[in-house]
Amino acid sequence: MHVQKYRDRYLPAMGLDGIAALPDKAWAPVIVATGAIEQHGPHLPVAVDAFIAEAVITLALERLPQGASCYIAPPITIGKSNEHTGFPGTLMITKRTLRALLLSIARQVHAWGFRNLCVINTHGGNTAVDLYTLREIESKLGLRTQFIAPQVDLGISEQENFFGYHANEAETAWMLALLERHVRPELAVCDYAGRIGDPGELRAERSAANFNWASQDLSKSGIMGNAPAGTKEKGELWLPRVGQAYADAIAKICKEAQARG
Ligand SMILES: [Zn+2]
Structure with a gap:
């Protein structure tokens, strides 16, 4: 299997002729990552969500099966x-700015000939805006849209599963x-x-x-979860499974888009 690399699929790295000649624009999704740059406790860099989105896409590309394809905005x-x-x-950025950015990217990739747009989101605060904007893009522009969010069972504790939602065990492990x-x-x-x-x-x-919370209401440290439980070993074990789940989701989207013709 030919392993695909992020930079080979990154649209801004291509020239005009290269984009014009892409053979699979009718069904291959363009992926837009929505991340965040925000406090992640004292132990993690603020770009965790933005960085993990890039890592997840990189891992998924390496695992895409033959016949699947995607491009990265x-x-x-x-x-x-x-x-x-x-x-x-x-x-x-505000909800209006996030919506406007997604709409602007969608409008242009549609003009380039793409017909399928996916969002990979790594920050819970974006979810609601991503979802209503994707519906708007689908109805206004006629682009098919998907929100890729596969559930991966990492085997973490029930407590962490329910209340570990920021700078938590998984994010700490992945970053290590x-x-x-x-x-x-x-x-x-x-x-x-x-609890x-x-x-x-x-x-x-x-x-x-x-209730609607601000992080300082819930946590002095900025951490919401069991960060010390996140080890490098767990991260190395979990990341390939996460990458595979995203690759499977992208492959499924390609298959359905090809079947629709
Ligand atoms: Zn995060």
């Missing part, structure tokens, strides 16, 4: 991060495996915004009545 690296602005290191020199594991702490089985119904997440 410039990533949107700053996200809608209102909830993290109480900490230094956070940058943010990908970019160890930018991680300071000695500063990692375990901070949970809630499974605790009485009470109004919670930050995963309850019948969630």
Whole structure:
């Protein structure tokens, strides 16, 4: 199998003739990553979400089966991060800016001849905007759109699964495996915004009545999860499974788009 590289699929690295001659624009999706640059506790760099999006796409490309294809648009690296602005290191764009960026990219790739657009999102604060904008793109521009978010069972604890949602075990493990020199594991702490089985119904997440939170309301450290449990070994074990899940999702999208013709 020919292993595909990020830079070979990155549209801005191609010239006019190269883009015009791509043979599979009618069905191969253009992937837009929506990430974030925001506080990730004292132990991780602020670009975690933007960096992980790039890593996930790189891993997925290496695992794409024969007959599948995709192209990569410039990533949107700053996200809608209102909830993290109480900490230094956070940058943010508004929901309007995020929508406008996605729409602008969609409009142009449609004009270039592409008919399929996917978002890979690594920041929860973007999700709602990504979803309503993709519906708008689909209805206004006639592009098929998908939001790729495969569930990968990492075998983490139930507590971490429910209340580890930021700078958590998985993100710490992934970053140690990908970019160890930018991680300071000695500063990692375990901070949970809630406990499974605790009485009470109004919670930050995963309850019948969630309140809308800012990260400083939930965590002094900025961490929400068991960061010290995230090790390099776990990251190296989990990342190929995550990459495979994204490759499978992209392959499925290609297959369905080809079948539609
Ligand atoms: Zn994150």
